[in-house]
Amino acid sequence: MPAGGRSAGPEVIWTRPERTGRGPRPAHTRAEIARAAVRIADADGIEAVSMRRVAAEIGCGTMSLYNYVPRKEDLYELMVDAAAEEHDLSALPTGDWRADMLTVARDTRDLMRRHPWLTRLLSAAYGFTPNTLRHLERCMAALEGLDATGGAKLELLSMINGSVMAFVSNEVAAAERARAVPWTPEEEQAVRNAYLTAELGSGRYPHLAAAVAENPAPTGPHDYEAAFERAVGRLLDAFDHGGSTA
């Protein structure tokens, strides 16, 4: 069972020991590498995270990275885990599961705002890491007071997570996209708003246009805030009223 050596079979990075003891002491750690990758992604976007760039950031040869991480995909997984470590839920559970879930939702939203690349990686399925499991466990503990099956609780958490992801995705969309393009986030936002306004004004989408006119686009951070709280509240209502449908 090789530790950092070249791998062949199917494996998850978390089952591969970071170090066996044989050979020279590694000059770096997974945690250090993950932090470097997170720093790069925060600064220049997830697409700036390359093996060469991360290696340069920690000061080693490009190919040395492969002693720590068998594939770039596993580097992504390390990043998700490093980000998940930032969850601050030390106050949970308080005994009020509804309040706790709102706290969880806000905490997750802040985390994803701080690391916009998270929505991309999570939706690409790097979901279960040691720290995300720890986070989930704490959430489940906070749901002890909710009268529902374990499955229902898991589903609630999954839906909260999904909704937060969708929300933050929308929020950071223009900024993220502007990175790939030679103009500013404001220009990007402006040009897309112009398109949308023009389309809605065309008369081809009467119901949609009416709804948007009645409730103009949530561009300000304050509008996002309110919509977010409303959405999470509704989700909790759905589980509070005890109701599965059929």
Added chain:
Amino acid sequence: MPAGGRSAGPEVIWTRPERTGRGPRPAHTRAEIARAAVRIADADGIEAVSMRRVAAEIGCGTMSLYNYVPRKEDLYELMVDAAAEEHDLSALPTGDWRADMLTVARDTRDLMRRHPWLTRLLSAAYGFTPNTLRHLERCMAALEGLDATGGAKLELLSMINGSVMAFVSNEVAAAERARAVPWTPEEEQAVRNAYLTAELGSGRYPHLAAAVAENPAPTGPHDYEAAFERAVGRLLDAFDHGGSTA
């Protein structure tokens, strides 16, 4: 205002005319290009969609593609639009908005299963295209009977979409990830399940482990189906009971 020419300023592909009339008649259309890209992504995954590959697929030089699409990102947008054209909601609205929303959710889920790359592209913010707007309009029409503000209706649609995305993401995760790795989806799934089972058995996650034990992992398609229907039902309940929270 150039049509296919080299672009400079900020713009959205949908405001760029496909053809002005000047110069030789283009040998291809945006729709044809989008269909080719979709075919490739369906067959070999989104990361197989390269300008060279798409160009080869429609039988033209690589750089000729840039006459139709200023950047690769815009090609993604064309793909989202092409996929959104597959929505079959011709039966809507029926007058029963609740039933209609369930239909919408199922239709969207099927679409995303057919094109697993959609979850990636949508969460990366290629959200508003002509066909997605048409789709949204039809959904809003189906919600006419719901007693709620336009804003609330938009939020309902957004939450349904987000939940469906999260669901399908989880469902196709292993298969998608296996594409980047020299082993089969089954091996990938097995290795990740083994890790999860081992962790849950470690005693470090008592609440989580209990919930999973009580309600074993939804690996079968039948389990996914049931969980999906439940989740959408709950979401609709939240809006049906009329409740915003505070």
Added chain:
DNA sequence: ACACCACTACGTACGCTGTACGTAACTACG
């Protein structure tokens, strides 16, 4: 004590990517 070998480190190289730029042919408009 010493040989062995797993391990770290890393340079080179290959095939791939997006796309800037230059050039040649073509056609609708002034």
Added chain:
DNA sequence: CGTAGTTACGTACAGCGTACGTAGTGGTGT
């Protein structure tokens, strides 16, 4: 009818992930 805007596309460049080879290091088994 010239000319400007367009289509088509080859070449080239910088960057990517990573297979592979090789050199050095240090715990382990004899």
